[in-house]
Amino acid sequence: MTLYVTSLASGSSGNVLLVRTGDAALLVDCGLPLRTIEPALTRIGIHPAQLSAILLTHEHGDHVLSAGALARRYGVPIIANQPTLAAIEQDLAGVPFQELATGAATMIADFGVRSFPVPHDAAEPVGYTISAGGWCVGIATDLGHWNDTIVEGLTPADLVVIEANHDQEKLWRAPYVEVVKHRIYGPTGHLDNIAAGRLLARLGADGRRRSAWLAHLSREANTPQIAEQVVRGVLALAGVRCIGIAALPRRAPIHWSSDMHGEQLSLFD
Ligand SMILES: [Zn+2]
Numbered sequence: 001m002t003l004y005v006t007s008l009a010s011g012s013s014g015n016v017l018l019v020r021t022g023d024a025a026l027l028v029d030c031g032l033p034l035r036t037i038e039p040a041l042t043r044i045g046i047h048p049a050q051l052s053a054i055l056l057t058h059e060h061g062d063h064v065l066s067a068g069a070l071a072r073r074y075g076v077p078i079i080a081n082q083p084t085l086a087a088i089e090q091d092l093a094g095v096p097f098q099e100l101a102t103g104a105a106t107m108i109a110d111f112g113v114r115s116f117p118v119p120h121d122a123a124e125p126v127g128y129t130i131s132a133g134g135w136c137v138g139i140a141t142d143l144g145h146w147n148d149t150i151v152e153g154l155t156p157a158d159l160v161v162i163e164a165n166h167d168q169e170k171l172w173r174a175p176y177v178e179v180v181k182h183r184i185y186g187p188t189g190h191l192d193n194i195a196a197g198r199l200l201a202r203l204g205a206d207g208r209r210r211s212a213w214l215a216h217l218s219r220e221a222n223t224p225q226i227a228e229q230v231v232r233g234v235l236a237l238a239g240v241r242c243i244g245i246a247a248l249p250r251r252a253p254i255h256w257s258s259d260m261h262g263e264q265l266s267l268f269d
């Protein structure tokens, strides 16, 4: 069984990740307007009614914007922990939903899904690992810092989707008010490029080959080039050569498949 992952949007203007096999599909977060997400899914051959579920990481608008509307229109269940469901209660009228407690695991169609807590200023934010056919994608965007729980959560992942939100120097020069800068920089804000690199270096210490997508890049305080350069630099300093890096664009669909990962692996040998 092949595992396919597509990033449809990443960043503070919207986050949508599609995870699918040949037979089943689910979304992680749904932070684009309905008028954008419907054609975006159709263009890659997915009808929204085919989705087995919409998993939510937390209730911030860039992650949940059209989750309720899409779920209601197509009868797709929303899956999240209880505090996140409570935070979006007003959007859940007529929406099928299911609670997945933080740290719990479940099967959804072809997928083994497990959540783990992440430090971020939301009700009870989580990351996920989603597995099918022996392959695994791990997702942790929106986290102020990383810890052993996150390393353990992401360890099974062949594709790691982690936040590389900002370059610290660019953040302090960015056109935000001070309170926002401190929120972003703080322990429950957003992960910077160096911290993302260190998290990947820690994961890479086991020598296992992984792909990594750098996600949720700040428009004002980062660029894909800077994020990739900094993370590659941290990995090189740590002597970690087993992780292939790519920064996610804000909108264009970017694809990963376990078949492609297998082919890429041979390039390392
Ligand atoms: Zn976000």
Ligand SMILES: [Zn+2]
Pocket: 058, 060, 120, 122, 142
């Ligand atoms: Zn957030």
